[in-house]
Every structure is written in C-alpha cells, then in structure tokens.
Amino acid sequence: MNLTKFKSKPLLLLAALMIIAVAAAAVTPLPQNIDPTPGKAVEVSSDNPPVSDNAQAKVVKNHAISEGDTLEGIAVKYNIDVDTILGANPTIDENNLQIGDQLIILPSKGVIHTADMGDTLWSIANDYSIDIAAIMAANAKTSEALAIDEKLFVPGGKPLPKAETVVARADYQVSRSSASRFLWPAGGSISSQFGYRWGRLHAGIDIADDIGTPVVAAMAGRVVSTNWQSGYGYTVVIEHSRGYETLYGHLSEFAVSSGQYVRAGQTVAYMGNTGYSTGPHLHFEVHQGGRVIDPLNVLP
C-alpha cells in the first residue's frame, strides 16, 4: 500500500510536466532559422572534439600513469609506439611503472634527442637516418645552429643504441662519437700527395686502384653536385657539417644524385679515369670554409 502511494507521486508529477511541455510546444512557435531535426542538433553539439584533437596532435603532452596502464596501452591511446615512449622517457622502468609518474608523450612516432658537445644537425640527421629538413621543420628551427643540451624532436627516429653496442649493428657504419670524423674515401695506394708540383697546387690526394673501386662519403653530408667538371671528369661534391666540403674526381660512375643525404662510408661513386687523368685513380679534395686543405690533415 505504502509503496504504491509513494510511487504514484512522481508519476503524477511526470504527467503534469508532460502536459506543460506539450502545451508549451503548442503555444511557442519555433524560430524559422533553427532546424528542429534531432540529428542536426547532435551534430552541432559534438562539433568541437575532432578539431581540438588535431590541434593537440602537434604538441608534446604529458600522461600521468594510472592504475592498469601499460606502455602498449598508452602507445595505442596516443597513436605512437612503445619505442617512442621509451625514447622520450629514458628514466622510466617499463616493467615497474609507478602510478602518478608523468610520461612525456611525443606528437608522433620519434624520439627526443638532447644535443651533446660536438653534435650538429648533420650528425644527428645521420645518426637517425633522417633529413635535416625534417628535423628543422619538426622543431620550427630556422637555422642549423645548435646549442648544447638543446632538445630536438626527431620525427620517425628510433632510440639510438647505447654507444658500446653501436659497433655490433651492421647498419651503423660509424659510432656516434666518430660521426664528425673523416673516413678514407677509397681503398688503394696514394699515388700523389697534396701540395705544389711543377709550380701548381695539387689540391688533393690521388688514391689509385682499379676502375670500379667503390668511392665512399668521407663524412655524412649532402650531395651538392654530381656532374662533369673540367679536368676532374665525373665529379661528386658533398657538403658536411662545420663548413667542410669534399670532392671526388675522375669517377667512372655515380651512385648518388644531387641533393641526397649520405652517411659516412656510403658508396657515392666508383673510381675511374675520366677528365685529365693518367690512369685509374680517385682525386680527393677537402675544403674547409671555402679553402682547400691537405686531406691527410683530417684523414685518420
């Protein structure tokens, strides 16, 4: 008895409200410019989330670890991968996540690189096998200048292996610390040194071997030109960090094209006998700040 009495009150109230609502609808004309279809109304009210998602996708976010979080789950949530999370948060222990710890969430797959002494955009681009232009764009940098401890987002980059394991990885020709050092551009014997001979400067060294011997980039850099140059024959010019430029002459064939970024040790051409040459050899020049220098001063 009591129960039905108790229940009947809200029912009556509801009925009264419905009557009021119907009456209100009957007497209140709808303004002409509002579309009364429910679908439209829902669409308008949910207009914002996709827009703000896009805006947020470009910024670095924080994620506070909560109960039940896993790195895999967090990676899926932010559409990145676990490597990216680990790369941006080197101090976290993936097997022992602490509730409340803050994770840095990068805007897309990639890593944060903190610039070390001796790092240049060239060496960083080389280490992560990515274009300098992409790093500059991702960090809104307008110059290649780099400060020690500057943090750069490297889009698409994978965390670098620890220094001691670098050598074991076949795809890394040089360790990070040697990224700014020179490599020999070809095997063979030095058939002519840098310096004056018969009153003329021989602006490089000659390394003699068979036609077709691979010629490699002496340092990481960007190919400036691959063309025929008077006297030099088929020639590759590569620009590097710290104002260095290297030239490879008398080539038989190119293995790269102009504008391409190359790693140290990457084959860029093959030895030949083109141009003013008295036998198969590589003519190798090193320029620094626009001046030619003796390659033997920088070669290991």
Ligand SMILES: [Zn+2]
């Ligand atoms: Zn020469």
